Amino acid sequence: MRTFTIAAVATALWAGPAYAQQKTPLEIQDELKKREAADIARQYDAAPGRAKTQAPDTTPDPWRNIRPSTPPPEKRSKTQRSSSPDTR
DSSP states (O other): OHHHHHHHHHHHHHHHHHHHTSOOHHHHHHHHHHHHHHHHHHHHHHHHHHHHHHSOSSOOOTTTTTSOSSOOOOOOOHHHHTTSOOOO
């Protein structure tokens, strides 16, 4: 019985420091929250770069189905109309 008691005490003494090195559930949760916050911050910082590369080259035209496909003829101004000499 004495040998069993000594073995139990020795095991308890060796297990104490090993158990103390383990992290508590609150420390584990804090680490997870810090990692998630760092991931979110990294994604937030990377978002503008992704948005610029995915942007279309031309802006969308909401009136494209309403406007005629050919451009209207150019209007001549008054100076262009009176370019011929006046023969009065």
